[in-house]
Amino acid sequence: MSLLPKKVYLSPPHIGDLEVEYVKEAFSTNWVAPLGPHVDAFEREMAEYVGTKGAVALSSGTAALHMALKVLGVGTGDTVFCSTLTFVASANPILYLQALPVFIDSEPGTWNMSPQALERALSESVKTGRLPKAVIVVNLYGQSAEMDPITKLCKAYGIPLIEDAAESLGASYKGRSSGSFGDFGVFSFNGNKIITTSGGGMLVSDDTASLEKVRHWSTQARDPARHYEHSEVGYNYRLSNVLAAIGRGQLQTLEERVASRRQIFEKYKARFGDHPGIKFMPEAPNGRSNRWLTVMTIDPTLCGISAADCVDRLAQDNIEARPVWKPMHLQPLFRGYEYFAHSEQTSVSDDLFANGICLPSGTNMSDDDLERVFSSLDGCLKRAVNL
Ligand SMILES: *Cc1c(COP(=O)(O)O)cnc(C)c1O
Numbered sequence: 001m002s003l004l005p006k007k008v009y010l011s012p013p014h015i016g017d018l019e020v021e022y023v024k025e026a027f028s029t030n031w032v033a034p035l036g037p038h039v040d041a042f043e044r045e046m047a048e049y050v051g052t053k054g055a056v057a058l059s060s061g062t063a064a065l066h067m068a069l070k071v072l073g074v075g076t077g078d079t080v081f082c083s084t085l086t087f088v089a090s091a092n093p094i095l096y097l098q099a100l101p102v103f104i105d106s107e108p109g110t111w112n113m114s115p116q117a118l119e120r121a122l123s124e125s126v127k128t129g130r131l132p133k134a135v136i137v138v139n140l141y142g143q144s145a146e147m148d149p150i151t152k153l154c155k156a157y158g159i160p161l162i163e164d165a166a167e168s169l170g171a172s173y174k175g176r177s178s179g180s181f182g183d184f185g186v187f188s189f190n191g192n193k194i195i196t197t198s199g200g201g202m203l204v205s206d207d208t209a210s211l212e213k214v215r216h217w218s219t220q221a222r223d224p225a226r227h228y229e230h231s232e233v234g235y236n237y238r239l240s241n242v243l244a245a246i247g248r249g250q251l252q253t254l255e256e257r258v259a260s261r262r263q264i265f266e267k268y269k270a271r272f273g274d275h276p277g278i279k280f281m282p283e284a285p286n287g288r289s290n291r292w293l294t295v296m297t298i299d300p301t302l303c304g305i306s307a308a309d310c311v312d313r314l315a316q317d318n319i320e321a322r323p324v325w326k327p328m329h330l331q332p333l334f335r336g337y338e339y340f341a342h343s344e345q346t347s348v349s350d351d352l353f354a355n356g357i358c359l360p361s362g363t364n365m366s367d368d369d370l371e372r373v374f375s376s377l378d379g380c381l382k383r384a385v386n387l
Contacts, residue, residue, distance in 0.1 A: 052180055060089075064186040065164065068186060083140075090328075091103075110145055112139060171287065196250060278296055280295070
């Protein structure tokens, strides 16, 4: 029987001493109940970090997306445009509201929403009289989408923009914080994200009146009264005070985390950047990616191994890697919904899904762990060379 070495995870939580102190404080003051001073402080600190007028702490990024769509008035039969290359949570809330998603391809420069596909989809929607109620743009793997052309198009057509920045906290575009470009920005503190509260989310915006509505809906929509009075449907979507305490501690480590994720990326690149058939996710020159995950593409004809087989090979060495997100327009859940590719001839996201691999990028990974990933990868790729 062979003993497997310790598992190397893709992106595990990284908790420090500060978080423990904040949580202790929450316990000792008995602020374990929902809401409380850490929630208020976490909202203020996030809004300040991102540069928006306000923020609402919620139980997940998915809840934040749901509330953003709802406050924009999205309802039954409405159309919502959404990046196709993303985690399913970006698009599920469209279905919660009985609206219809239309998926938009990526462009090669950032792997994020293609402005030219968005433009075609918008002009098509004018012709059919079915303009979208909102556009959801995703900042994949920690890199901002091309916000200038995207916000310009949305403004020209009068469509509100929701920025799904669940993966891009700490990234920037032209010097401004990722998540601050849309009418609403969404963050996630799920366990695998760059900072975590074990589970949680944040909705940020300059539209403080809409944020107040979201705050109301997500605390069961209680009207002001001594008894329990309700005139609208509500949700139990708020973040608890204990989790907000973890978030405050984590937020203070964010810059450090971004620096070490970027360092991890540079190490992979130094080791495999020259390998024929390997390309790393590009970083647009006008921004800073937080490099949440190190992602590369493998050309199977040059490397002799597919990204999928490489994931399996790494798993045999107890190393967690993943394919790039399977695009939403290829998911059985979204069969039959419209899709606009980057150009009539090329679907960029299909290629990224076929050839992309996400590599272990956790900031608490030791040098030895990283060396193990390197040699396991070497094994896959060397075997390929011997073919
Ligand atoms: C993680 C993630 C979400 C969902 O956030 P949760 O907090 O897990 O609900 C949404 N969109 C993207 C792109 C994500 O990566």
